[in-house]
Amino acid sequence: MAGLFEKDIRLLLRRKQMLVLFLALAVVLGFTQEGTFILGYLPFLGMILTISTISYDEIDNGYTFLMTLPIDTKTYVKEKYLLCLSGTFISWIFAVVLYFVSKYFRESSTVIANEIPMIISFLPVMVLAMAIMIPTQLKFGAEKSRIVLFIIFGITAILSFLFEKVIGTERINHMLIKLENINDAVIGVSVVLFVILAAAISYVISCKVMQNKEL
Amino acid sequence: MISLRNVVKTYNDFQLNISMEIPKGRITGLVGKNGAGKSTTIKLILGLVKPDSGEARVFGTESCKLTVKEKEQIGVCLAETGFSNQLNISDIECILAKMYPEFEKTYFQRKCEELKLPKDKIIKDFSTGMKAKLRVLVAMTHKAKLLIMDEPTAGLDIEARNEILDMLRNYLEEDEERTILISSHISSDLENLCDDIYLIHDGKIILHEDTDVILDQYGILKVNEAQYATLDQTYILKSQKEHYGYACFTNEKKYYQEKYPDIVIEKGGIDELILMMTGGYR
Amino acid sequence: MNIILNHSSMIPIYEQLTDQIKSKIIQSLLKEGEALPSVRTLARELRISALTVKKAYDRLEEEGFVTTVHGKGTYVTASDKQLAVEARRKAVEDAFTQAIDKAKAVGLSKEEILEIVNIIMEDES
Numbered sequence: 001m002a003g004l005f006e007k008d009i010r011l012l013l014r015r016k017q018m019l020v021l022f023l024a025l026a027v028v029l030g031f032t033q034e035g036t037f038i039l040g041y042l043p044f045l046g047m048i049l050t051i052s053t054i055s056y057d058e059i060d061n062g063y064t065f066l067m068t069l070p071i072d073t074k075t076y077v078k079e080k081y082l083l084c085l086s087g088t089f090i091s092w093i094f095a096v097v098l099y100f101v102s103k104y105f106r107e108s109s110t111v112i113a114n115e116i117p118m119i120i121s122f123l124p125v126m127v128l129a130m131a132i133m134i135p136t137q138l139k140f141g142a143e144k145s146r147i148v149l150f151i152i153f154g155i156t157a158i159l160s161f162l163f164e165k166v167i168g169t170e171r172i173n174h175m176l177i178k179l180e181n182i183n184d185a186v187i188g189v190s191v192v193l194f195v196i197l198a199a200a201i202s203y204v205i206s207c208k209v210m211q212n213k214e215l
Numbered sequence: 216m217i218s219l220r221n222v223v224k225t226y227n228d229f230q231l232n233i234s235m236e237i238p239k240g241r242i243t244g245l246v247g248k249n250g251a252g253k254s255t256t257i258k259l260i261l262g263l264v265k266p267d268s269g270e271a272r273v274f275g276t277e278s279c280k281l282t283v284k285e286k287e288q289i290g291v292c293l294a295e296t297g298f299s300n301q302l303n304i305s306d307i308e309c310i311l312a313k314m315y316p317e318f319e320k321t322y323f324q325r326k327c328e329e330l331k332l333p334k335d336k337i338i339k340d341f342s343t344g345m346k347a348k349l350r351v352l353v354a355m356t357h358k359a360k361l362l363i364m365d366e367p368t369a370g371l372d373i374e375a376r377n378e379i380l381d382m383l384r385n386y387l388e389e390d391e392e393r394t395i396l397i398s399s400h401i402s403s404d405l406e407n408l409c410d411d412i413y414l415i416h417d418g419k420i421i422l423h424e425d426t427d428v429i430l431d432q433y434g435i436l437k438v439n440e441a442q443y444a445t446l447d448q449t450y451i452l453k454s455q456k457e458h459y460g461y462a463c464f465t466n467e468k469k470y471y472q473e474k475y476p477d478i479v480i481e482k483g484g485i486d487e488l489i490l491m492m493t494g495g496y497r
Numbered sequence: 498m499n500i501i502l503n504h505s506s507m508i509p510i511y512e513q514l515t516d517q518i519k520s521k522i523i524q525s526l527l528k529e530g531e532a533l534p535s536v537r538t539l540a541r542e543l544r545i546s547a548l549t550v551k552k553a554y555d556r557l558e559e560e561g562f563v564t565t566v567h568g569k570g571t572y573v574t575a576s577d578k579q580l581a582v583e584a585r586r587k588a589v590e591d592a593f594t595q596a597i598d599k600a601k602a603v604g605l606s607k608e609e610i611l612e613i614v615n616i617i618m619e620d621e622s
Contacts, residue, residue: 006310007298007306007310014301060296064293068261068286068291070284071283242547385541387541388537391537407546426549427509427511427549480507482507
């Protein structure tokens with residue numbers, strides 16, 4: 001796996017100019033925008049960038065050669081997940097720092113403790129997105145997976161629209177109020193469990209996809 | 216080292232059905248036309264593709280189940296694919312160092328200089344010859360016991376080809392247990408390098424012979440109608456109608472040299488072998 | 498080693514190799530006990546297959562010109578050994594000459610003599 005990390009990090013660093021641009025953009029946005037945008041933007045960027053290493057592997061039948069190296073498909077998949085998680089997490093930390101720094105400069109008062117749940121809430125969303133995107137990219141390749149993701153988001157939007165229509169806004173509000181009454185800790189734990197489950201399922205699917213790939 | 220027993224692989228309009236045994240310390244050549252099944256054979260050997268039936272084994276282990284440690288003993292050079300072309304030589308050096316415990320860093324660096332591979336360009340900007348040399352070098356710099364090369368000299372000029380062939384010869388000289396399997400359709404490369412040759416055509420092995428036997432004992436008799444009528448057919452493998460009469464392919468050139476001193480006999484190299492056995496001889 | 502091979506010749510490569518090494522030994526260009534290059538080294542120098550070199554070395558060993566020590570290499574045999582082989586050959590030739598003289602004395606033709614030899618050899622195998 002060390003070799004795979006070496007390869008992916010070097011590939012990412014090749015695009016130094018792009019990285020610097022994104023960072024600069026991030027800092028600018030961090031200071032000009034109302035805080036929370038950056039908390040979603042940066043980790044999302046980190047995730048997209050690390051997942052993009054898959055497309056480098058895929059080009060020009062790269063998988064074929066990769067699989068002749070002393071690795072197996074499980075290791076390959078594991079490395080991708082680890083890379084993506086670390087990349088996303090690091091960007092998130094960076095975003096959090098930027099968020100608080102910009103708040104300090106704008107001299108808006110803030111109680112850090114209160115903001116923590118909100119800040120942390122971005123992470124499960126990112127992990128969920130990763131759980132969907134990695135197997136999709138592995139199976140369909142970089143090009144097609146964009147379409148697939150578009151379709152997935154489209155379907156989700158339609159479903160939530162229908163959901164609202166069928167169930168009715170009233171009842172949804174009822175449910176939301178009920179949710180609020182449930183202990184925060186319970187919500188927190190269930191979210192974490194749900195995300196872990198999603199990630200595990202995603203990992204298993206990715207392994208299967210790679211094993212059955214025609215090389 | 217390598218063993219394929221009744222391996223069958225079917226694609227849409229093509230079926231591969233072969234058996235092969237390659238012992239330790241050999242350089243074996245795999246020749247055949249494009250589409251004959253060379254690359255598929257190599258993919259089966261490396262475990263990249265699963266056979267529909269039969270067994271493909273390397274080091275005694277089924278190819279699809281090769282362990283990481285076993286793969287460290289294999290050096291691979293594939294025809295059209297390698298490391299991402301966004302990487303450069305020092306990237307690859309560091310990656311190989313982390314992938315292969317036996318990676319020879321100094322040897323790799325020295326060879327890159329000798330072969331004049333540019334240090335600061337990414338692979339995308341390499342010439343065809345440089346790309347090929349790098350692919351071969353990557354396979355040969357971690358003391359692998361088995362090298363598998365799919366068309367390592369394709370598209371190269373004669374000078375580059377000779378450089379690579381010499382590298383392979385040196386590689387084998389260092390350790391007598393090393394084995395190489397090369398697929399190619401540049402016959403002269405194989406004639407000067409390989410111990411034995413497998414000829415593959417339409418997914419089947421139609422010939423397996425030692426190289427020097429091919430060069431020394433195989434030949435083509437060129438006879439007119441009259442000579443053909445009285446020709447001893449014992450050692451004629453195949454005959455083909457020609458404008459002057461017949462071209463007869465034999466694996467006992469000496470027999471015919473002694474028995475029919477007047478008949479024109481040409482040496483049979485691997486090219487003639489292929490053309491004759493696959494029916495395209497002129 | 499200064500071996501020159503003619504790839505266009507009708508003479509098999511391994512035969513050319515055997516002949517040239519043999520003549521070097523006979524002319525003492527290769528001394529007794531001298532090591533011949535390893536199979537792979539010679540194969541590399543001459544740009545031929547290692548199997549061909551091995552066949553040549555095996556042939557030379559059969560004829561007594563070299564000895565292969567497993568794991569160490571191939572060496573030119575002491576010339577007295579060569580002489581011994583030559584002497585043995587000579588003895589066989591002499592025995593043949595005697596037998597043929599006898600056969601001719603009894604009135605056998607060349608074809609009949611050869612037939613007898615063939616039958617005897619077939620019996621052996």
